[in-house]
Amino acid sequence: MKKPALERPVLLDVQDITRLYGPAKGCEAIDFQLHAGEVLGIVGESGSGKSTLLRVLAGLEAPDAGRVVYRRHAGEDVLDRDEAELDLYAIGEARRRALLRLEWGLVHQNPRDGLRMGVSAGANIGERLMAQGQRHYGQLRATGQEWMRQVELDPGRIDDAPRTFSGGMQQRLQIARTLVTRPRLVFMDEPTGGLDVSVQARLLDMLRTLVRQLGLSVVLVTHDLAVARLLAHRLMVMRRGQVVETGLTDQILDDPQHEYTQLLVSSVLTP
Amino acid sequence: MDGYNFAYLDEQTKRMIRRALLKAVAIPGYQVPFGGREMPMPYGWGTGGVQLTASILGADDILKVIDQGADDTTNAVSIRHFFQRVAGVETTTATTAADVIQTRHRIPETPLRSGQILVFQVPIPEPLRFIEPSEQETRLMHALEEYGVMHVKLYEDIARYGHIATTYAYPVKVDGRYVMDPSPIPKFDNPKLDGNPALMLFGAGREKRLYAIPPYTRVESLDFEDHPFEIQSWEHTCALCGSDHSYLDEVITDDKGGRMFVCSDTDYCQTRRGEVA
Incomplete structure (x- = not known):
């Protein structure tokens, strides 16, 4: 019998990241590893530095100190030796942008930031494929419709502009657009923020299915502990730019150790 | 000057x-x-x-x-x-x-x-x-x-x-x-x-x-594999020089719907007419 590997390979190695806009504004000395297939939740109140950290991880903002190392595990296919381990801010901008476009994905809180509002849903989904060099209109369209089905949108609306979609549908469209190139690592910034609870629940359910089906590794930033509970395997609690507690999601939410985490958990409203 | x-x-x-x-x-x-x-x-x-x-x-x-x-x-x-x-x-x-x-x-x-x-x-x-x-x-x-x-x-x-x-x-x-x-x-x-x-x-x-x-x-x-690049074509020929392969302009000649198609390149059109005449 083949035993499953207990220790999944490290995908993202974050070493001592600091990005400060002022004292305790930003994030400071963040150190963690993200394993392949893992969903890591970063929780904390507004201004705790979680979004700054995400921007640094996602290659959008250079840190003041520290390294973000992306390990494309050598075991799978024989990669170029130089390419097996990429230091995000040591490689050139061209390489970094290609990485963001082809192997990573970013889901913004506001779908308007992640979508091209001027072009149809199909063009939005196809953009990353076209950037990869796909030049067959029929195939692009078929893929677009397939992904609209995956994210539970009506494939018949493939030619409609995103602004005719509701907030929840725009968010689904943004997720389809990001996942269409099957990225290995996805960053999500409050993916369910601003949606009402029933829409949020369905979106979360869909996200959980997709993450499992595609074997995605996800860094999820949220202030909503319920969202974190549903999606994340592991949690990092941030406060004033620093990580105050890390651990398995259930462990942190059921038995918080740090006083700030205890406060956070006890502040959750239950109807 | x-x-x-x-x-x-x-x-x-x-x-x-x-x-x-x-x-x-x-x-x-x-x-x-x-x-x-x-x-x-x-x-x-x-x-x-x-x-x-x-x-x-x-x-x-x-x-x-x-x-x-x-x-x-x-x-x-x-x-x-x-x-x-x-x-x-x-x-x-x-x-x-x-x-x-x-x-x-x-x-x-x-x-x-x-x-x-x-x-x-x-x-x-x-x-x-x-x-x-x-x-x-x-x-x-x-x-x-x-x-x-x-x-x-x-x-x-x-x-x-x-x-x-x-x-x-x-x-x-x-x-x-x-x-x-x-x-x-x-x-x-x-x-x-x-x-x-x-x-x-x-x-x-x-x-x-x-x-x-x-x-x-x-x-x-630029184009798509299944939608290759194509240039415009006309059913008409130039009303002046009879060209069937040049870029044509549609010119309205009166207010009763009269129109004619002529070469947009005037020099080309005139040269052709000179040769024909």
């Missing part, structure tokens, strides 16, 4: 523009910024093209100016007169006789020869502008060859109209590297850009950018 330097611009300015042109020829399709000058005409009337023509014009060059293919429209006539007055150069309407041809919207039907220079007037030099408003970002996209969004526009065309509905300023890739806006020429003229023996220069006065296609350069129009 007294009080003016030859061809209106001062020598320093011409030198600056020529330096920029050399760079543009060295990097086909790359937009080179230049210090555009005020010209005695409004932006949008061809200030970019006029500055380029002024910089490259020699005293014994023969100049031809066309606007929408015609030698006798307002823009063409006034620019031709301008250079007659400020440079005293000989002008012509014959494509074959011209050394420098300044054009707006068309490439002449008569094939160009080696040694000729075609100068385009360009309104919007940036092909990525419609989808990316930031200049900083578009320059980066050019530098990193991130041209996926160009196909987003073509995709959108097919999704809306069933075919690629872009009929002018149709984006091209120059020498396998830079995506370029060939100025508002009809896509009918795009194939003429490819491997053309003449030097083609593009000047945008308002945006202060110039770019070039050197002679015999590979120029491909």
Whole structure:
């Protein structure tokens, strides 16, 4: 019998990241590893530095100190030796942008930031494929419709502009657009923020299915502990730019150790 | 003409523009910024093209100016007169006789020869502008060859109209590297850009950018595998010269619905009629 590997390979190695806009504004000395297939939740109140950290991880903002190392595990296919381990801010901008476009994905809180509002849903989904060099209109369209089905949108609306979609549908469209190139690592910034609870629940359910089906590794930033509970395997609690507690999601939410985490958990409203 | 330097611009300015042109020829399709000058005409009337023509014009060059293919429209006539007055150069309407041809919207039907220079007037030099408003970002996209969004526009065309509905300023890739806006020429003229023996220069006065296609350069129009690039075609022939292979303009002749199709290239049409007669 083949035993499953207990220790999944490290995908993202974050070493001592600091990005400060002022004292305790930003994030400071963040150190963690993200394993392949893992969903890591970063929780904390507004201004705790979680979004700054995400921007640094996602290659959008250079840190003041520290390294973000992306390990494309050598075991799978024989990669170029130089390419097996990429230091995000040591490689050139061209390489970094290609990485963001082809192997990573970013889901913004506001779908308007992640979508091209001027072009149809199909063009939005196809953009990353076209950037990869796909030049067959029929195939692009078929893929677009397939992904609209995956994210539970009506494939018949493939030619409609995103602004005719509701907030929840725009968010689904943004997720389809990001996942269409099957990225290995996805960053999500409050993916369910601003949606009402029933829409949020369905979106979360869909996200959980997709993450499992595609074997995605996800860094999820949220202030909503319920969202974190549903999606994340592991949690990092941030406060004033620093990580105050890390651990398995259930462990942190059921038995918080740090006083700030205890406060956070006890502040959750239950109807 | 007294009080003016030859061809209106001062020598320093011409030198600056020529330096920029050399760079543009060295990097086909790359937009080179230049210090555009005020010209005695409004932006949008061809200030970019006029500055380029002024910089490259020699005293014994023969100049031809066309606007929408015609030698006798307002823009063409006034620019031709301008250079007659400020440079005293000989002008012509014959494509074959011209050394420098300044054009707006068309490439002449008569094939160009080696040694000729075609100068385009360009309104919007940036092909990525419609989808990316930031200049900083578009320059980066050019530098990193991130041209996926160009196909987003073509995709959108097919999704809306069933075919690629872009009929002018149709984006091209120059020498396998830079995506370029060939100025508002009809896509009918795009194939003429490819491997053309003449030097083609593009000047945008308002945006202060110039770019070039050197002679015999590979120029491909962007398309999809299942929706290949196609040029316009007409059911009619030219009502004057009978041509069935040139770009036709539809001209309304009365208010009772009368219309005729004629060649947009007046010199080509007249030459053909002269040969037939």
